[in-house]
Amino acid sequence: MSAVKTSVARVESVTPIVWKGTHLALLDQRVLPGELCYLDCRSAEDVAAAIHGMAVRGAPAIGIAAAYGLVLALRDNAAAMPAAVATLAASRPTAVNLRWALERMQRQWEQHADVGLLEAEAIRIHQEDLAQNLQMGAFGAALIAPGAQIVTHCNTGALATGGHGTALGVIRTAYAQGRVVRVYNTETRPWLQGARLTAWELQQEGIPAKLVADGAVAHLMSREKIDWVIVGADRIAANGDTANKIGTYALAVAARRxxxxxxxxxxxxxxxxxxxxxxxxxxxxxxxxxxxxxRGAAIAPAGFDAFNPVFDVTPAALIDAIVCERGVIEKPTRERVLPVLS
Incomplete structure (x- = not known):
């Protein structure tokens, strides 16, 4: 896996996933916003390493990258599907989009065993994600009254998806419609995706925003009129319980209070x-x-242990609305989720 560096550009001209036909270029999000660097992945193992190493992140983007990873694997070896699927699936176990994309690619291969058709399926997954994001943006924005102040967590924009974004896509659409006056984006420890990536995207879009420490959000809510917390998800259970970046559950508790x-x-x-x-x-x-x-510099005593879960689960009872490209599920329960997804 090689790295190609280019000058930092406006976010509209940057996509985290670029299929080159012969290889996959993944924007290394670990070095943003100071540096713009693409990793050239030429095997499923390269893609899995980029996913596990957090060079590419965000549940939709992970699924798209994995789909292309299978294309790279099957081009070299028609019998490589089981091993490649296992390698890619192990790279991030919580994000269900990863498993979903791999299963969809497997079905395509089982039906046709044609690398060209497999490549077309990966491209289709990529294109569908952008279309879904635009539809979710419209659905979510319609829930937001004009003049809203919003808190968002982690990074859920173009950098985490096939384009436009999920939670940040809703914020983008709502801002364009004159519904949002300010966004507060968390820093999102420990990888600081909010400080490094969301802040960059908001700045590129010209959306008024302020960075807030993860632990300061409850205080912010006690002092400012915040209308919505809007977040993404890595897995949503049948009853609406939602796994997302660590810290989301605490935001939901503070929001309810x-x-x-x-x-x-x-x-x-x-x-x-x-x-x-x-x-x-x-x-x-x-x-x-x-x-x-x-980034390699110690901030705790040498040898000190840590509890480091990457995600937490927000109970459905704390969620007012789940927005997907099929519609809005208000006050989600199993009985309300299943009809939308069936």
Whole structure:
């Protein structure tokens, strides 16, 4: 896997996933906003390493990248599907979009065993994600009254998807419609996706925004009129319980305490109807060094251990609306989720 550096550009001209026909170029989001660098992936193993290493992140983007990873694997070896699927599936276990994309690609291969058709399916997954994001943007924006102040967490924009974004896509659409006056984006420890990536996207779009420490949001809600918390999702259980970036559950609790509405925005591929509730969602835990160090520099005593879950689960009872490209599920329950997804 090689790296290609280019000058930093406006976000509209940047996409995190670029299919080159012979290889996959993935924007290395670990070095943004200071540097714009694409990783050239030429095998499924390269793609899996980029996903696990957080070079590409965001549930939709992970699924798209994995689909292209299978194309790379099958071009070299027609018998590589099982091993490639296992390698890619293990790269991020919580994001259900990854499994969804791999299963869809497997079905295509089982029906036709044609690399050209497999490539076309990966491209279709990529294009469909952008169309879904635009539809979710319209659905979600319609829920927001003019003059709104919004809190968002992690990064859910063009950098995390096939384009436009999920939660940040709703915010973009709502701002264009004159509904949003300010966004507060969390820093999102420990990888600081909110500070590095969401802040950059908001700045590129000219959307009025302020960065807020994760632990300061409850205080913010006690002092400012916040109308919505809008977040993405990595997996949504059949009853509406939602796994998202660590810290989301705390935001939902603070929102309920202060009368702030809570919206989850994710494509239908993020729903896992085989998972009955949040207790059955696997939560990825990562190395202690991600908390005790930052970009290789120690910020805690040497040898100090850490509890480092990457996601948490927000109960459906704390969610006012789940928005997907098929519609809006208000006050989600199993009985309200299933008709929309069936």
């Amino acid at each position: 202060h009368g702030v509405k809570f919206m989850v925005v994710a494509p239908s591929g993020t729903f896992d109807l085989h998972c009955p509730d949040g207790a059955h969602i696997p939560i990825e835990e990562r190395a202690a060094a991600e908390l005790t160090e930052f």
